[in-house]
Amino acid sequence: MTHSVIDLRSDTVTRPTPAMLEAMFRAAVGDDVYEEDPTVRALEQETAARFGLEAGLFCPSGTMTNQIAIKAHTEPMSEVICEQTSHIYLWEVGGIAFHSGASVALLAGDRGRLTAPQVEAAIRPANVHYPITRLISLENTHNRGGGSCYAFSELAAVAEVARRHQLPLHLDGARIFNALVATGQDGREYGRLFDTISVCLSKGLGAPVGSVLLGSRAFIEKTKRIRKVMGGGMRQAGYLAAAGLYALEHHVARLADDHRRARELSTALTACPHVAEVLPVETNLVIFRLHDQQPAAAFLAHLKQHGIRATSFGPQLIRFVTHLDVDDTVLARVEAALATL
């Protein structure tokens, strides 16, 4: 193990492993705008099958898959119900307003998680003054919520509300595989609840690029034009899709190791005198709050001296993320650095 920089900022910082690169080199490719790339097609079908949905659309990013889904589900002057710290609202550059001309009904969740009664109360009655509610969007695991997972019964309850009001239900599943591994569930159970799911391959799964939007065959047909207008039509994208296929096969079960290491980091942080509170760790994200007199910037500077990078989430908040490049040796180095604080 070289003493290279330890990067805990995000699970997006990983580089392809040699075996993943090998799979990419070997990919059969074609022009995907002409729908002639067999590897892209295989990735779309494989991802859809994992969630029991009909079809998939390979895109460069999770921002694009989310925003395409929102645009396809809504129209200008309509509204999306989502959590106030959700990625689609907070971290996609105002894309809901920009791409879809839609409004948002922002709800305050419990570490990002909404309840069915909360969602139902936010559905607008028919009235000329209101935007028309067109979409309910959930995020699982929840990023800003510290990798929190929904209980499946709560998701089912929200899905029941959506069905009763004939509203589509979208899932920002950037880290859905973390949720599946943490809860021991099968993606097909999720596919029964959600109309559309956005799945990231470039987070914990360790692919260099890519997300897949899942939905019905008719819905995915409709999204192809939206991907094109956003500039997301890619050509020999099979080289990238091959990384995603490799990740689905080899990098899902190992997410349990990321979760264990995140819990170990949580234990080390709890023992650290500068740390006031660590959010409960359910998956691979560890968000913690420092004591009032301890600014995040100074804490991060100290970590940097030990060759460790992390992200500040506010004046007193810091996030650590475990991923493919954080093995037990790296973990021990982080724990040793924390012990010197």
Ligand SMILES: *Cc1c(COP(=O)(O)O)cnc(C)c1O
């Ligand atoms: C990372 C992430 C996305 C997508 O991000 P991209 O960088 O655009 O791929 C979407 N939702 C959540 C919750 C995320 O964490």
